[in-house]
Amino acid sequence: MGRALIIGAGGVAGVAAHKCCQNSDVFSEIMIASRTKSRCDALKAQLDGGKTKVETAQVDADNVSELVSLINSYKPDIVINLALPYQDLTIMDACLACGVHYLDTANYEPPETARFEYKWQWDYRERFEKKGICALLGCGFDPGVTGVFSAFAQKHYFDEISTIDILDANAGDHGYPFATNFNPEINIREVSAPGSYYENGRFIETPPMAIKKVYDFPQIGKRDIYLLHHEEMESLALNIKGVKRIRFFMTFSEQYLTHLRVLQNVGMTSIEPIDYEGMKIVPLQFLKAVLPDPASLGPRTKGKTNIGCIFTGTKDGKEVHYYVYNVCDHEQCYKEVGSQAVSYTTGVPAMIGAKLIMTGKWGRPGVYNVEEFDPDPFMEELNKNGLPYHETFDPALVD
Ligand code: NDP
Numbered sequence: 001m002g003r004a005l006i007i008g009a010g011g012v013a014g015v016a017a018h019k020c021c022q023n024s025d026v027f028s029e030i031m032i033a034s035r036t037k038s039r040c041d042a043l044k045a046q047l048d049g050g051k052t053k054v055e056t057a058q059v060d061a062d063n064v065s066e067l068v069s070l071i072n073s074y075k076p077d078i079v080i081n082l083a084l085p086y087q088d089l090t091i092m093d094a095c096l097a098c099g100v101h102y103l104d105t106a107n108y109e110p111p112e113t114a115r116f117e118y119k120w121q122w123d124y125r126e127r128f129e130k131k132g133i134c135a136l137l138g139c140g141f142d143p144g145v146t147g148v149f150s151a152f153a154q155k156h157y158f159d160e161i162s163t164i165d166i167l168d169a170n171a172g173d174h175g176y177p178f179a180t181n182f183n184p185e186i187n188i189r190e191v192s193a194p195g196s197y198y199e200n201g202r203f204i205e206t207p208p209m210a211i212k213k214v215y216d217f218p219q220i221g222k223r224d225i226y227l228l229h230h231e232e233m234e235s236l237a238l239n240i241k242g243v244k245r246i247r248f249f250m251t252f253s254e255q256y257l258t259h260l261r262v263l264q265n266v267g268m269t270s271i272e273p274i275d276y277e278g279m280k281i282v283p284l285q286f287l288k289a290v291l292p293d294p295a296s297l298g299p300r301t302k303g304k305t306n307i308g309c310i311f312t313g314t315k316d317g318k319e320v321h322y323y324v325y326n327v328c329d330h331e332q333c334y335k336e337v338g339s340q341a342v343s344y345t346t347g348v349p350a351m352i353g354a355k356l357i358m359t360g361k362w363g364r365p366g367v368y369n370v371e372e373f374d375p376d377p378f379m380e381e382l383n384k385n386g387l388p389y390h391e392t393f394d395p396a397l398v399d
Pocket of ligand 1: 010012061106141345
């Protein structure tokens with residue numbers, strides 16, 4: 001029925017491509033285009049033989065004119081950006097030039113400043129509206145499904161949501177002393193930045209990893225969780241009317257944090273370029289080069305992830321507590337698509353968002369976050385595509 005261009009060929013892109021092929025009634029053709037074409041070809045080799053026709057191409061997604069020629073020659077219905085947040089704006093520019101819908105899973109971040117916020121991408125609203133095309137931002141799991149969960153809670157269970165706690169647990173074990181489950185550079189920039197939460201109309205900043213709590217996760221057990229700044233808080237604060245507090249917590253093991261502290265103390269997580277034997281190198285980029293590639297963690301990772309949201313608020317004058325979450329098993333993901341659960345939980349929602357736009361169930365001209373659309377078709381697709389959700393109205397709350 002339609003044609004999608006996937007940009008990037010890493011862990012997340014691999015899952016999205018597999019999932020597009022599993023939904024070949026919608027994705028009759030896909031192209032995987034990335035900086036290193038051999039990675040696209042390796043992915044194509046895994047996918048060939050199914051109903052979806054798979055093509056590959058080399059593209060530098062930092063270069064708008066290269067992107068424009070590729071999009072104009074392939075003529076996709078949508079561009080699914082699964083490269084890095086640094087490429088969001090160039091890919092949006094190319095989609096605008098070609099009149100093609102856009103989707104990503106992480107908001108723009110300038111390479112030289114570890115600061116991610118939606119402003120840069122929301123500034124494209126009028127241009128996308130005028131062009132009659134849709135940009136769907138942050139359509140992974142968090143951001144992504146967490147926004148869908150929020151819209152679902154709002155639609156079905158609450159008159160007013162007062163608080164949202166987003167809880168992201170990864171109880172996977174890859175057997176390495178230290179590795180990150182998605183792009184190491186992006187991951188380390190995220191966790192070494194100051195934390196923040198939203199309360200009563202403003203964001204309150206905290207030192208990195210300063211707020212620690214313990215939560216007993218369904219199917220995983222008790223874990224240490226740390227408050228982080230996370231991008232969906234910015235859009236949820238605007239789109240969930242009346243919400244008073246939003247927090248985001250992620251699990252980290254003592255071992256991960258000890259390694260991170262040492263790397264920070266010796267300067268290896270810095271994004272300031274340094275001179276090394278006549279060359280400029282960015283320590284964090286060098287560190288990425290020596291750490292295991294997240295795409296290689298699949299065969300080694302055991303255990304589960306649990307990502308979800310706890311809402312408190314009122315319905316018909318009564319207090320309501322609601323927890324909706326997904327549990328995903330690393331080994332099962334690997335068996336199905338050759339990737340671990342962190343890539344899986346991001347790649348599946350990216351495919352679903354693209355599917356809903358391509359089938360006309362979601363999307364209108366402009367730039368949107370996922371919680372601005374009807375959550376019901378997305379929730380149905382989660383159940384059908386390997387990320388079923390669980391609900392409870394009696395959850396333990398985070399204090
Ligand atoms: P990887 O590092 O595994 O893959 C990134 C891919 O992008 C690689 O194939 C890389 O090419 C390609 N790429 C990088 N720069 C360019 C460029 N200039 N031109 C063309 N291709 C380029 O990352 P992941 O798959 O782990 O993550 C992908 C995205 O998903 C990231 O933006 C990440 O932030 C986001 N994410 C979102 C989550 C969510 O829940 N919302 C959770 C996890 C990740 P090469 O092979 O040459 O390096």
